[in-house]
Amino acid sequence: MNDEKKLSESIEENQFRLALWSAAEREGRELLELEEQIEDNSSYQLTDKRRATLNCAIGRECRKHRVHKYMRQARNAMVAMLVLLLVLGGISMSVEAIRVPLLNFLRHTYDTYSSIVSDQRDEEPSTADYADLPIPTYLPEGMRIKTPPKSGDAIKSVYYQDQQGRYIDYIFFPDGNNLVLNTEGAREESVEIAGQKGTIIEGRDGLITIVWGTVPRYQINSDLPRDVLLQVAASVGIDDSAGPGSIINHEEGR
């Protein structure tokens, strides 16, 4: 019984295989016929133009693929370089010998290229800066500011002038600068101004200089009489609106 069943299954299997082979053979034959037809029929043949277009399209795709590949590589390289630069930059900035000249170079570049600076006094932008500057509250009648103190300068100076051309040049040295003063042929005298030791120098050419204080240090150069200048010096930084002479309006005369 079992043998019959096995035989029957084997026959069925062989019949199935035979059917498959027949179908494959038929399909192969059809394909061969189709190939012969295609080869014989010129309408199935690619023209030179179509072949060229096809080659071109294939080439374009290839190039696109290549470009994408290069771009990917370039992007990876850039990321790697950026990481390397950051690491090197971090190391450099932690080394003082590199950091100091670099910061100074940047500061110099900023100073040089971020503003226009003119050496001509009259052409300088009027960026007057009276911050932290003690100024004389007493000035003789008619004195007006010709040159205000400039912002950014460590040493502040205010140049006052009247209509007759007489002047008072007031200079404030917050860091107590060392000074060389011209005392050739001059009369020097020690004075006390607002409780601080000072010197008054009366030059041969009528120029009077008063210097007082250490840090900060104050100086007045002028061609006015000494008594007037001593009064001006004594008024520096003092709010004495009831004092003699005119109270200067620092917004005028610029």
Add this chain to the structure above:
Amino acid sequence: MKNKRLLTLVPLLLVFVLVLGAAAAPVKTQLQEGAEVTPEQVAALVDGLPDDGSYVYDWTTGELSLLTAKSPRLSYLTTVSAGISASGSTVKCSSSVSIYKDYDVDLDMELQQSTSSSSGFDGVTSWYKSVTSTGTTSFSKSYSVSSGYYYRTEAVATVLSSSGRALETVVERSSSKKV
């Protein structure tokens, strides 16, 4: 043979020493009438000065004087100042000139560094300003420095005549500051 070589070497050595001496010597020569002083001459003059004190050099007479409190002898300038302040590792150098006559002034400011507070100062960086107006002109510059050194400002003001001839050079130095 040995003597011959020695005879050749001695004059050569003499010439070498003379050339070296001339190059190292400070500017002492008087300028010819109308001659213009070069920045190199001023730099050589300043380099040859002792490390402390203020100096004035008269280019007309070739006379160099140490300026002390009792004998400041300036002919053209009224005041030259030099100052320095420090904040952290940044120093601020400042200098000024006051002049009330019609001359041009070249104002050079140099930041100097030393391991000692009073000597052996070397230039770190320098700035320049041309002053063409009467009154007081100042300028100040900030600079990042290395810590552990003494710093000072050196101001060199050279007065020029209207024809550009140097008349007077004044050198003033600030007190030193440790950073």
